[in-house]
Amino acid sequence: MGARSIKMPDVGEGVAEAEIVEWAVKVGDLVREDQVVAAVMTDKATVEIPTPVAGTVVALGGGVGDVLPVGAELIRIEAPGLADSPVAPAPKQARAKVEPPKTEAKPADPAKPAAEPTPPPPPAPPLRAASAAPVRGAPRAPGEKPLASPAVRLKAREAGVDLRFVRGTGPAGRITHDDLDAFIARPREAPAKGVAREPNTAVETVKVVGLRRRIAQNMADSSRRVAHFSYVEEVDVTALEELRAALNERATAERPKLTILPFLMLAVVKAVAEHPQVNAHYDDDNDVIQRFGAVHLGIATRTSAGLMVPVVRHAEALGLYECAREMLRVTEAARRGVAARDELTGSTITLTSLGALGGIVSTPVVNRPEVAIVGVNKIVVKPVWRDGAFSPRKMMNLSSSFDHRVVDGYDAATFIQRVRALLEAPALLFIEASSY
Secondary structure: OEEEEEEOOOOOOOOOEEEEEEEOOOOOOEEOOOOEEEEEEOOOOEEEEEOOOOEEEEEEOOOOOOEEEOOOEEEEEEEOOOOOOOOOOOOHHHHOOOOOOOOOOOOOOOOOOOOOOOOOOOOOOOOOOOOOOOOOOOOOOOOOOOOEOHHHHHHHHHHOOOHHHOOOOOHHHOEOHHHHHHHHHOOOOOOOOOOOOOOOOOOOOOOOOHHHHHHHHHHHHHHHHOOEEEEEEEEEOHHHHHHHHHHHHOOOOOOOOOOOHHHHHHHHHHHHHHOHHHOEEEEOOOOEEEEOOOOOEEEOEEEOOEEEOOEEOOHHHOOHHHHHHHHHHHHHHHHHOOOOHHHOOOOOEEEEEOHHHOOOOOOOOOOOOEOEEEEEEEEEEEEEEEOOEEEEEEEEEEEEEEEOOOOOHHHHHHHHHHHHHHHHOHHHHHOOHHHO
């Protein structure tokens, strides 16, 4: 039986290292050939690593969160050459039962009678019911009038004593002068309080690994290296919501119900055609700006593993329902963890929305190396002055951020104003640019 060292494989072109995000085995486990033993993450994807041999795990190359270079030892297995190994039995120490220490048995003395067995202890007496008499200091039941003579009541009023709290020792619980004097003389008991709240000093330590660490690194890198500035504009989406409601009344399997995002996707595509400087990447290491003809829209998506940005590619070539279907496809793939690598990279501009939790204003972080991100806030009904009178209108804010090194404030404002005009007159979304 020889030990087989399995190295960190080259999991992608240009990848020099990978982070261990999960171990499926531990030292001492028996593994089968081609069994997945670990999951590692690069800056592009998560990859499961199988073992090429069957045997016993004798060493792990690192813990969860450790970053190993390609070629470093990932796991070591003692390989007996078996095609399929049974599941490892539990360790003997874990299976052994704890037994009381044995005492050496002494032979019985025939001259002495056998010891009689110890009789079982008598049963515990049943618990006695609590006394029906009121507990000292406890108030009487609501509405129950304490029994006392007028003289005792007058003395209690002058002393500021509530007779409901005084226990009577006279006939039928009547409160006597001695009872009242004893109550006044003894130290006052604090009124009963509810259960006191105690400070919670628990501290949970969570190691930042895997996708969460990638998100943290990317956000910190973007915040540190991008010259952010945000621009917020209010948009009247009353007409757009009326159009959306009318289209959703005729929803079919081929044309499902729409959210506001597919309309925003069309608006961004049209506005980008007039403002190409926002549909770009900035390589600040080499001082190069790349402006793209294609509009690859990143859709910021919340998943169980953290924030991901799946990409709707070539949105400039898609119609309204095509945008809706493709957005649903890539976001669902990201949530299920089955998105392909090219579905999570290559966006040229990003859309972000918190849905019903969208708030009034937000300041989204630019998805570096992009230079612009457009955020959607929630829709609220407001009174708006129109045609000489106030009328209720559905209003929504667009909260967007830009890289000021590439996009000037005026250019960002005119870009968002164009998006606003398209959303406020949604018919323009379906007219070719050359005709208006």
